[in-house]
Amino acid sequence: MIYNQEFFDAGIDRKGTNALKWTAKGLMQEGVVPLWVADMDFACAEPIREALVKRAQHPCYGYTTITDEDAQALIGFWQRRHNLTLKEEYLVMLPTVVTGLRACVQTMTHPGDGVIVQTPVYGPFLSAIQESGRVLLEARLKRDEIGRYTMDYDAIEDHLRKGARLMMLCNPHNPVSRAWSREELKALLSLLNRYNAKLVSDEIHADFVHQPREFCPVLSLEEARENVVMLVAASKTFNIAGLLQATAISRDPDVVRMLKRYMERTGASSGNIFALEGTRAAYTNCDDWLDGLMAYLKENQKALLETMEQLLPQAVISPMEATFLAWADVRAYHIPHSEIGEKCSKHGVALTDGQFFGETTGEGFMRINYGCPRGQLLKGLQRFAHAIKEA
Ligand SMILES: Cc1ncc(COP(=O)(O)O)c(C=O)c1O
Numbered sequence: 001m002i003y004n005q006e007f008f009d010a011g012i013d014r015k016g017t018n019a020l021k022w023t024a025k026g027l028m029q030e031g032v033v034p035l036w037v038a039d040m041d042f043a044c045a046e047p048i049r050e051a052l053v054k055r056a057q058h059p060c061y062g063y064t065t066i067t068d069e070d071a072q073a074l075i076g077f078w079q080r081r082h083n084l085t086l087k088e089e090y091l092v093m094l095p096t097v098v099t100g101l102r103a104c105v106q107t108m109t110h111p112g113d114g115v116i117v118q119t120p121v122y123g124p125f126l127s128a129i130q131e132s133g134r135v136l137l138e139a140r141l142k143r144d145e146i147g148r149y150t151m152d153y154d155a156i157e158d159h160l161r162k163g164a165r166l167m168m169l170c171n172p173h174n175p176v177s178r179a180w181s182r183e184e185l186k187a188l189l190s191l192l193n194r195y196n197a198k199l200v201s202d203e204i205h206a207d208f209v210h211q212p213r214e215f216c217p218v219l220s221l222e223e224a225r226e227n228v229v230m231l232v233a234a235s236k237t238f239n240i241a242g243l244l245q246a247t248a249i250s251r252d253p254d255v256v257r258m259l260k261r262y263m264e265r266t267g268a269s270s271g272n273i274f275a276l277e278g279t280r281a282a283y284t285n286c287d288d289w290l291d292g293l294m295a296y297l298k299e300n301q302k303a304l305l306e307t308m309e310q311l312l313p314q315a316v317i318s319p320m321e322a323t324f325l326a327w328a329d330v331r332a333y334h335i336p337h338s339e340i341g342e343k344c345s346k347h348g349v350a351l352t353d354g355q356f357f358g359e360t361t362g363e364g365f366m367r368i369n370y371g372c373p374r375g376q377l378l379k380g381l382q383r384f385a386h387a388i389k390e391a
Contacts, residue, residue, distance in 0.1 A: 001046045003292030005299070011373035012043045027350050033380035036352045038174070038325060040239045040371030044282075045289035048240060051281035052274055066093050066271040073283035074232075074247060081287070082206065084217045092248040092259040093271050097204045099263075100231040100248045101128040101168065104200040107258040108229075109134055109166050116159045116167040118151060120327075120357035120365070122174045122202070129168075137164050140361055141176060147318035147329055149176040151184060153191060160195040167192060169201045171218060172209055172322030175357050175367045179213040179322040182221070189223035198227040204246075205323045207237040207290060210298055213321045219249065226252035229259075237290060238282040239371075245275035297324050300370040300377055307378060311385035324371035325352075331364035333388050340366060343390055349383035 001007070014022050021034045021041070028034060034041075043049075071088040078084045094100045101124060109115060111133040117125050119138050129136045139155035156167065169188070172179045180188075192199055201218040209215035218224050233246035250256050263269065301320045308315055314332035328351075330340065341353050344366070354365030368384070370377050 008296040045286035047285035077283040114164040343387035347387040
């Protein structure tokens with residue numbers, strides 16, 4: 001199989017698969033173009049499908065074990081793609097990254113503790129803190145006139161000075177599309193180290209950093225001590241989020257032990273037969289699919305910018321350094337935030353509401369998922385423009 005423009009242009013008909021993106025109640029109806037939840041409308045790489053089909057053909061689906069091969073597949077991928085050396089004893093298998101966010105909050109802090117996040121940020125960061133009796137400490141990202149975001153170290157330090165002991169980072173950052181640089185991350189870790197604070201870094205979008213930017217895993221930095229946990233998955237990278245498989249990585253044996261114990265206590269163990277088969281195949285045999293995808297996404301970025309420039313010239317799209325999600329500022333059109341979603345729906349397009357990422361920092365923003373065939377993207381953008389410009 002060749003993963004070229006033709007392959008990605010073809011997309012995939014997801015009818016009959018109960019795809020959340022195409023069937024979510026209240027948001028999706030027949031004919032609506034979905035540019036929202038972060039999965040992609042492309043067929044996954046052939047080796048993943050083959051691995052799943054092969055396993056499905058064996059008609060016994062009893063309990064299964066996580067093997068050394070599962071760990072080695074992940075370790076090999078991170079060495080090959082990100083030059084990061086990991087060891088099997090650092091890994092804790094989880095069903096999802098969101099499980100990991102919650103597990104880290106629960107095991108690395110106590111009720112009533114403050115946890116720092118940089119808003120706007122992926123919504124489950126906020127709920128993981130709020131729903132576990134911890135205190136959400138916002139260190140809002142700073143935004144410049146072209147919509148590029150940077151860290152507010154003063155705001156972070158202010159929280160640390162007042163006693164915060166954990167920060168949750170999104171690296172690269174969803175929704176603002178920043179690929180944090182080595183220098184920015186070093187400065188952040190130095191600051192956290194000065195206050196003896198811990199860091200959980202959600203690196204699920206690691207593989208979506210667009211040239212000339214480079215991805216920097218936090219565990220590659222000398223400043224990353226035992227206090228750092230990275231959360232990773234093949235789910236976004238290879239479009240297999242429905243399989244439910246993720247991994248927490250820590251060099252601290254105590255953290256690994258605590259996370260494993262937490263997972264045992266929840267009664268949920270990861271590693272169902274198909275998740276393991278699919279993830280192993282993804283990490284070992286699908287680099288060509290990923291390279292083809294990245295080239296296609298780069299072209300989608302160009303198409304998105306050209307279309308927005310033409311149809312919604314006052315909208316500001318944050319520079320697209322990472323992910324397959326564009327952060328659109330439509331405040332110049334002066335539409336009350338609560339009406340934007342309704343207008344989009346009326347015009348037949350579904351985007352992610354900016355306030356999912358922060359009530360204040362997301363007001364007047366919408367997130368556009370461009371991980372889809374170009375034709376679908378352009379159709380959705382045209383509808384978005386009509387919705388915003390409607391009198
Ligand atoms: C930053 C980030 N973390 C986690 C997730 C969800 O991952 P999972 O499905 O493994 O919980 C997403 C999905 O969009 C995401 O953008």
